[in-house]
Amino acid sequence: MADDVLDQLAAVLPPGALVVDRDVVDAYRRDRADTVRPGWPLALVRATCTDDVQQVLRLASEHRIPVVPRGAGSGLSGGATATEGCLLLSLDALRDIEIDGPAMLAVVGAGVLNGDLKRAAREHGLWYPPDPSSFEFCSIGGNLATNAGGLCCVKYGVTTDYVLGCDVVLADGTLLRLGGRTIKDVAGYDLKRLFVGSEGTLGVITRATVRLRPAPAPFSTMVATFADVESAGRAVSAIVAAWRPAGLELMDRTTVRAVEAFKPRGLDVDAGATLLAQCDAGAASVDEMAAIEAICQGEGATYVAVTDDPDEGEMFMQARREAFPAFFDRGTTLIEDVGVPIPRIAELVGGVERIAEQHRTTIATVGHAGDGNLHPLITFDPKDADAVVRAEAAFAAVVELALSLGGTLTGEHGVGTVKAPFLAAQLGPEVLEVTRRIKDALDPLGILNPGKMFG
Amino acid sequence: MADDVLDQLAAVLPPGALVVDRDVVDAYRRDRADTVRPGWPLALVRATCTDDVQQVLRLASEHRIPVVPRGAGSGLSGGATATEGCLLLSLDALRDIEIDGPAMLAVVGAGVLNGDLKRAAREHGLWYPPDPSSFEFCSIGGNLATNAGGLCCVKYGVTTDYVLGCDVVLADGTLLRLGGRTIKDVAGYDLKRLFVGSEGTLGVITRATVRLRPAPAPFSTMVATFADVESAGRAVSAIVAAWRPAGLELMDRTTVRAVEAFKPRGLDVDAGATLLAQCDAGAASVDEMAAIEAICQGEGATYVAVTDDPDEGEMFMQARREAFPAFFDRGTTLIEDVGVPIPRIAELVGGVERIAEQHRTTIATVGHAGDGNLHPLITFDPKDADAVVRAEAAFAAVVELALSLGGTLTGEHGVGTVKAPFLAAQLGPEVLEVTRRIKDALDPLGILNPGKMFG
Structure with a gap:
């Protein structure tokens, strides 16, 4: 049967899209979740367009073969890890970017890197805010699939807040065009936001229409250190209750030591906790930053420094972003x-x-x-x-x-493989049952990313 | 059968919750969509708690009786209009408000008025941004059901952007507790955002957990007039491309004449179009407002004035909010x-x-x-x-x-009854089919607000 499917795929896909070479396939089998062991897919398909994705899903449905979609493979939860015998469907070649400046939006292929979208927007004086630490090597498709967050979310929200529309291919190959180029749209159910964060288990997102905002004012950046995490935590609560920093990041001592060992930037390796805050409120940043400084000092900060030099500020934020690579x-x-x-x-x-x-x-x-x-x-x-x-x-x-503590097992990385065993404990039986009803309604054969999210 | 159901309802509901007095029921049969003719419900239930809602839906499922949920009845699309023989389920008595200041959120009953939530938040130095023009007399439950917008959305987003969690009763009486008190949460499907905007056709929202933000800086307000709407439209495009006003409202000549006749405030009844802009960027508002003024002048504004007096600014915004009542x-x-x-x-x-x-x-x-x-x-x-x-x-x-023009038939009011005949034209058959699959998965008997949204 496998050969039969491969022949049929080869017949409908453009030359080069179907890959069975084990060395190439191997490079696509994992995301960045170290502990998840990938299986060997039947084949890798590098889709060149939405139609390729439809063809793959039609055949996969016909033959009941699992499909594992993937973007750039930068996920941290094993959501894109290949499973044994699946069709591994890579969207990484879908790299079209259209910036519609007057409408304040971009239409991008699922494979476009977040950083490339940011740069394209900037050429129009615009900004795509969501900024996972991996923004230089994660894709918009993956960002949508996990509802990715990032550093500026504290002020500007997460991926789903920027999605105006998306094209989604369902398990049976049907193409849905959801939303559009209007900022506000409540016609019908908010299906686009159901697919956002569904980790490839409900459909394959091939294209997204995302909202852009005017470029922010230059960032000013604070570094504050504390003897312990408790006092840093109290400072965080007081800051967000009264101000709107564009970033508010915490590193504990172990993290600071690792990032300093990875690439020294002069952070204090003896502090119990380090807070980084950014303000982008233009002329109002001065007051905002002074207030944030005062709050840190009031909570016993052992050191506080502010820089208005965007490059210097970026250096500190980059140290924060390198926390994962450092480990x-x-x-x-x-x-x-x-x-x-x-x-x-x-x-x-x-x-x-x-x-x-x-x-x-x-x-x-x-x-x-x-x-x-x-x-x-x-x-x-x-x-x-x-x-x-x-x-x-x-x-x-x-x-x-x-x-x-009334919290969640995942704020932005998704459930994937790593956290699947714990999802039921968080959601409870009623929510899980409704989740399954929706999964069954959209993917009745269960071919989309099986084993992920629900385990 | 009707008497049987009413007896069973009377047996499970607290005294006074079941209402059959035609005068009282009549006051609940309509929303503010003038042209929709309401039917006579079997009875009105004024739920006093989530358990009442569960009881109603259990019995309604058992007897296959349609249920029309309603909040404050301020809707403009006939989404809450009673249909003949339905159980009219009012959430207006669910008025609990809990402000969790340190967690920057509120937990509120579906019947809480938007304006009451705003005031309760303000006592903690916090702010609930979404602000439909009807904020003094619309309920949070209705805001969620329609994914309501408002004036400050242009900067701060719409209702769905503020929903951290909600309690929803399904057609069979099952209670779902979705989301919680964390700001970011991607565990499982984003079900809360599926119920938001579903206009009571998928479940009945009884309680919401919403995010609060720090109170904004005082608003400064611009009034600009233009000879025609085209030049005002060009000014709008230029403003949002570079700045982030907290409000940017347009009134044409007919509207200005009506609001001036309703309550005179000195607006120019001869201008072709009037723009109102608000800035709340603190010290940065001066620059922002100056730039917005300059853009308006560059687009040929016939008159531009700015006030930093919040009361005077509010007077102009109130004129705008009274546009519907004026007609x-x-x-x-x-x-x-x-x-x-x-x-x-x-x-x-x-x-x-x-x-x-x-x-x-x-x-x-x-x-x-x-x-x-x-x-x-x-x-x-x-x-x-x-x-x-x-x-x-x-x-x-x-x-x-x-x-x-690539737009939508509803940006914030919902489809309801009035726009139901047009929904298919916007969504297309594929999206409609998926919509129905989800409706069938969650409300297999079709008892929830039938005839609304889909016609």
Whole structure:
């Protein structure tokens, strides 16, 4: 049967789109979730257009073959990992970018990198705000599939807030064109926002229409250090209650030490916690930043410095963005993405420290403190079987802690493979049952990214 | 059977919740869509808690009786109009407000008025941005059901952007608790945003958890007049391309004349178009407002004035908010809610003027120009049969025009009854088919608000 399908695919796809060469296929089998073991797909398809995607899904439905869609493979949860015998459907070649300046929007192929969209918008004096740390190497299709967040979300919101429309191919090959070029549109159900964040389990997003905003004023940037995470957490709560920083990031001591070892930038490796804040309010930034500084000092900051030099500020934010790569060099990592209500941040971070001790494993905590969305990173030696067990137990304990604080197991990375075993605990049986009804309504054969999200 | 159901309802509901008195019921049968004729419900239920809603839906499912949910009845599309023989389920008594200041959110019953939520938030130094013109008399439940917009959306987004979670009762009485108190949460499908905007056809929202923001800086307000709508439309495009006003409203001459006749405030009744802009950027507002003024002057504004007095500014915005009431006094109105891509605003308004002439009817145009969302208001004498026919033809022609410009038939009011006949033309058969699959998955007996949205 497999040969039959491959022949049929070869007949309907353009030359080069169907790839069976194991070396090439191998390069597409994983995302950045270290611990997830990929299977071998039947074949890789590098779609060149929406029609290719429709052809693949039609044949996949006919033969009931699982399809695993993927963008740039920068995901951190194993949502795009190949499963055994699947058709691995890469959207990375869909790179069209149309900027419609007067309408303040862009229409982009799913494979367009977030950073390329930002640059194209900038040429029109416009801005695409969502900014995952991976913006230089993650795709818009993947951003939509996971409803990706980033650093500026604290002021500007997440991916779904920018999606005006998208083209989605359903499991049976039907093309849906959702939304359009209007800013506000409530005609019918908000289907586009149902597909956003569905991690390829309801349909394959091939193109997105996203809202652009005027370019922001230059950023000014604060670095503040604290003796402990608790006082930094209190500063975060006080800042977001009164001000609207365009970024508010937290790094604990373990994180700062790792990023300084990775690339030294003069951050204080002895501080218990480091906060980075950015303001982009133009003439009002001066007042805003002064108030944020005063709040940090009031909460006992051991050091506070502000720079209005955008390049210097960007250097600090870049240090923050390199927190994950800094650990990727040091063994295998399990990356958490928990979120809690803002006042519970200190409890979360304190609890994570206790979990690290208890399970004798290293956990660094970094993340979007202003949104209560933090990334405890568990690093371990994959060849040490006992360390693996302890790391996995710590991972589960952190998820459990976040849920016990009224939080979520994923704020922006998605459930994927890594967090699938825990989803039911968060959603509960009623929500899970409705979720399944919707999945069954849209993908009755269950061929779309099976095993992801629901496990 | 009807008596049987009423007996069963009386047995499970608290005293006073079940209402059959025709005078009382009559007061609940309509929303503000003048032209929709309500039916007589079997009974009105004024739910006192989520459990009452579950009881009603369980019995309604058992007996296959349609349920029409309603909030404050301020809707403009006939989405909450009673249908013959339905159970009319009012959420207006669900008025609990909890402000969680440290977590920057509120948990409110569906019946809470938008204005009451705003005031409660303000006591904590916080702000709930979404601001339909009806904010003093519309409910949060209705705001969620329609994904309501408002004046500040141009900067701050619409209702769905503020929903962190909601409690929804399904057709069979099952209670879903969606989302929670975290700002970012991508665990599972974004079901809360599927229920937002579903106009009571997928479930009944009984409670919402909404995000609050820090109170904005005081607003400064500009009034600018133009000889014609085209030049005002060009000014709007130029303003939103470079600046982020917190409001950008357009009134045509017919609208200004009506609001001045309703309550004089000194607006220029001879100007072809009037723009209102608000800035809330604190110290940066001065630059922003100066730039917006300069843009208006560059586009040939005949008059531009700016006030930093919040009360004076509010007076102008209030004039804008009274545009609908100003026409309600003058006969029956058909209220459009079309949206177009921003550069098509002038074409839309010009086209609406031609439609008014062609169909010999009065159409005033007012709305959220900064979002491309405008409300042509068709006023006519309901006792003049020919005028009714012409008004209805004009209504359809405006919808058709908006769709031909790549727009939508509803930007924020919802489809309801009034626009149901046109939905298929906008969505197309594929999207409609998926919509029905989701409707069938969640409301298999079709008891939730039948006849609304889909006709």
